[in-house]
Amino acid sequence: MDSARIKQAFRKAFPLVSGVFSASVVLLAGISALYGELIYPEIVFRLFLVFVMLYFLTVIRMYVAGTRWACNKPYILVNIMFAPLYFLLAVLGLFTGNAYLGTSDLLIYTLMFIISFTIAQLVVYVYKKANTDKMNDALNEFQKEHQEDGYEEENFDRA
Amino acid sequence: MRLFLKEIKDLKETEVEIRYSVRDEEVESLISAVNSAHDKLICIKDNGDSVPVSFTKILYFEAVDRGVFAYTSASVYKIRNTLYELEEMCRSKSFVRISKSTIVSLNAVRKISPGEGRKLRLLLANGETVIVSRGFVGDLKKSIGMKGDA
Numbered sequence: 001m002d003s004a005r006i007k008q009a010f011r012k013a014f015p016l017v018s019g020v021f022s023a024s025v026v027l028l029a030g031i032s033a034l035y036g037e038l039i040y041p042e043i044v045f046r047l048f049l050v051f052v053m054l055y056f057l058t059v060i061r062m063y064v065a066g067t068r069w070a071c072n073k074p075y076i077l078v079n080i081m082f083a084p085l086y087f088l089l090a091v092l093g094l095f096t097g098n099a100y101l102g103t104s105d106l107l108i109y110t111l112m113f114i115i116s117f118t119i120a121q122l123v124v125y126v127y128k129k130a131n132t133d134k135m136n137d138a139l140n141e142f143q144k145e146h147q148e149d150g151y152e153e154e155n156f157d158r159a
Numbered sequence: 160m161r162l163f164l165k166e167i168k169d170l171k172e173t174e175v176e177i178r179y180s181v182r183d184e185e186v187e188s189l190i191s192a193v194n195s196a197h198d199k200l201i202c203i204k205d206n207g208d209s210v211p212v213s214f215t216k217i218l219y220f221e222a223v224d225r226g227v228f229a230y231t232s233a234s235v236y237k238i239r240n241t242l243y244e245l246e247e248m249c250r251s252k253s254f255v256r257i258s259k260s261t262i263v264s265l266n267a268v269r270k271i272s273p274g275e276g277r278k279l280r281l282l283l284a285n286g287e288t289v290i291v292s293r294g295f296v297g298d299l300k301k302s303i304g305m306k307g308d309a
Contacts, residue, residue, distance in 0.1 A: 065275075068286075068287075068288075071280065071288035072282070072286075072288070074272070074273070075272075075273065075274055075275050075280070125273060128273035129272070129273055131273070132271045132272055132273050132279065134305070135271045135279075135299075135300065135303065135305065136270060136271050138300075138303040138304050138305045139265065139268060139271060139303050141303075141304065142253075142265060142302075142303040142304055143265070143266055146253050146265075146266060
């Protein structure tokens, strides 16, 4: 475990998760104003707890995304791996004890989410990959033209 | 501008001292001329020794915690220059800035792949991956001869 990378993950995850938390509170307030229903403190507290858990999950995701293994794989792999966890955590955290949401419903919603999320990620990835393929071609041309100041491997030991 | 040349027989390495009152364009061009004359950068090893390292051996420069470091496939060196100075020095040497803290050698890039959001990932010759921030994607594209719009 790289402590510097863990610290960095904690630091980077905080503004992201707190931003989404603030946005969700505003959204909740908007919905409440629109339908004229009161927001119970219990709901806000539950939302807060869910976001605390989401924060730790985001830290883990950021740490995993920074590993050499993940860096050598398409970035969507980590997203696809973590998306079901985010979804389950959010749904279980917010709807546990909700009589309207049964276990079978939860399974169906989770499956639907995973499938649609994976497809969306793949479509975006394929589009982006086509762009970077063009960039790789341009890079190859560039490197052929600049061979004289090309990169040389260094063979001596680490200083 | 006045030029003084002095021969010192027992000097181990040629020294250049530039005296100026204001670091203007003339001084900057002198600095870059001196740097390009030997095409090597003075780097500091872990033990404090200064060594000249060829630009062609450097994969990337990174600013970390107020220090600037040069990464080769085998070593990491501390650099006295700022990232801004390095950017100016490397402009004609196939280096490009890819984030606020990183300048990479385009000749050391093996593969470009998509990253999170509008970022890109560069796989380097030593197997490391560096991230191109979305604000610098246009600069990278321009430097490899593509249209700069990200």
